[in-house]
Amino acid sequence: MTIVLMRGRAAKALRQASNRAQSAFSAWKDEVQLAGISAARANPIWHDHPLKGAKAGRRSVYLDYSWRAEYVIDRETGTVTVEVMEIQNHEY
Amino acid sequence: MNTKKHSPSKNLKAKRRKNIALNQLNDDAIISADDALKLAGKPPLTLGSLVRTLRHLSNKTQSDVANSLGVSVAFLSAVERGDKNLPPRHARALSKVLSYSEEVILEKILEHVLAEAKGHFEVTVRKSAG
Numbered sequence: 001m002t003i004v005l006m007r008g009r010a011a012k013a014l015r016q017a018s019n020r021a022q023s024a025f026s027a028w029k030d031e032v033q034l035a036g037i038s039a040a041r042a043n044p045i046w047h048d049h050p051l052k053g054a055k056a057g058r059r060s061v062y063l064d065y066s067w068r069a070e071y072v073i074d075r076e077t078g079t080v081t082v083e084v085m086e087i088q089n090h091e092y
Numbered sequence: 093m094n095t096k097k098h099s100p101s102k103n104l105k106a107k108r109r110k111n112i113a114l115n116q117l118n119d120d121a122i123i124s125a126d127d128a129l130k131l132a133g134k135p136p137l138t139l140g141s142l143v144r145t146l147r148h149l150s151n152k153t154q155s156d157v158a159n160s161l162g163v164s165v166a167f168l169s170a171v172e173r174g175d176k177n178l179p180p181r182h183a184r185a186l187s188k189v190l191s192y193s194e195e196v197i198l199e200k201i202l203e204h205v206l207a208e209a210k211g212h213f214e215v216t217v218r219k220s221a222g
Contacts, residue, residue: 006123014134022134023145027196029126030142034196
């Protein structure tokens with residue numbers, strides 16, 4: 001089972017997120033924990049993609065029109081641990 | 093004149109406690125996503141809220157999903173409101189139409205059945221090797 005962790009700043013941002021974004025995050029977390037990160041990454045509804053530039057090493061998933069979650073995968077322990085780094089208003 | 097102080101409701105007190113806990117949380121501290129959702133005041137997704145969320149994410153109407161499952165729009169609407177449960181045989185079709193993990197959908201269906209039976213159980217669904 002994959003464990004989904006969050007940084008304090010991401011948890012605070014989650015409280016500010018729309019109800020729809022919170023529900024989408026909850027659904028993404030359930031899929032990662034139960035089906036694994038590979039299954040969630042392959043799922044087109046999350047638009048999972050790697051970030052570039054200053055955020056290289058992180059990946060982003062779609063939550064709703066203006067909210068995204070960014071995460072990194074920690075493989076050091078042998079198990080895949082997903083850590084949600086930030087949830088913020090998407091600036092496009 | 094009524095001098096009795098108005099005391100905040102239990103819900104408001106709980107919300108304030110959660111807000112204090114979140115505000116005291118260090119930005120770089122690490123907590124589980126389940127705890128973060130609890131602190132944000134978001135209850136775990138039920139089958140209905142999961143179906144509605146996934147339907148919005150995949151830009152599908154109730155009619156699209158109901159047609160794929162072979163059920164009426166009224167029935168799907170009742171499922172989304174939490175008034176009715178989907179039979180487990182629909183889990184695979186629902187996972188295909190909403191592009192989502194069949195295990196999680198099946199887990200939510202079973203949780204709904206157990207909640208109706210007023211049982212305090214936890215459900216974990218895993219794909220078998222065979």
